[in-house]
Amino acid sequence: MPSGAQTGANYVLTTGTGSGKNLAYIVPIVDHVLRRGSGNGVQAIVVYPTDALANSQEGELKKFLQLGYPDQTGPVTFARYTGQESDEVRQRIIANPPDVILTNYVMLELILTRPIERQLVEAAQGLQFLVLDELHTYRASATRCPAGWRAPLGSRANRSRGTRIGARNCGRNSTRIMRGCTG
Numbered sequence: 001m002p003s004g005a006q007t008g009a010n011y012v013l014t015t016g017t018g019s020g021k022n023l024a025y026i027v028p029i030v031d032h033v034l035r036r037g038s039g040n041g042v043q044a045i046v047v048y049p050t051d052a053l054a055n056s057q058e059g060e061l062k063k064f065l066q067l068g069y070p071d072q073t074g075p076v077t078f079a080r081y082t083g084q085e086s087d088e089v090r091q092r093i094i095a096n097p098p099d100v101i102l103t104n105y106v107m108l109e110l111i112l113t114r115p116i117e118r119q120l121v122e123a124a125q126g127l128q129f130l131v132l133d134e135l136h137t138y139r140a141s142a143t144r145c146p147a148g149w150r151a152p153l154g155s156r157a158n159r160s161r162g163t164r165i166g167a168r169n170c171g172r173n174s175t176r177i178m179r180g181c182t183g
Contacts, residue, residue, distance in 0.1 A: 022057060042099065045100075053134065081101050
């Protein structure tokens with residue numbers, strides 16, 4: 001496990017394609033949920049730049065966290081919340097927030113601003129992990145956190161409790177974006 005994940009420090013993970021970087025942030029998240037307990041609100045948000053990546057990772061999480069368990073329900077709950085879901089699925093996620101939300105940056109901004117998702121924001125008050133996967137693809141003025149994220153996710157109250165992780169083939173720009181999100 002990366003030392004930043006064990007200590008709760010923010011970190012940027014830079015690694016080559018196909019090297020298993022998603023495990024470098026998923027394992028600490030799962031470890032945290034198992035230690036803290038499932039059903040205690042949204043403990044991690046993983047932001048992907050595309051729905052295709054979110055869909056792919058949802059499939060991988062199903063393999064590791066659901067298959068083999070009775071009724072396909074494992075010890076850590078997760079849901080994809082990208083705007084592709086039916087109204088029924090969206091309402092179910094809002095009513096019963098998972099431990100981990102897989103989303104995209106557009107949907108995350110909508111979650112933070114739309115009254116209908118207020119329950120998800122409230123359920124994330126104990127947020128421990130914010131992961132920006134493929135960090136090099138975020139272009140929010142190149143050095144700033146995407147609009148609307150800093151206040152709820154980088155507030156002084158949450159900063160001491162959570163770990164912010166940027167992952168991918170990153171350069172200096174990624175470090176500046178992460179710094180902008182975490183203060």
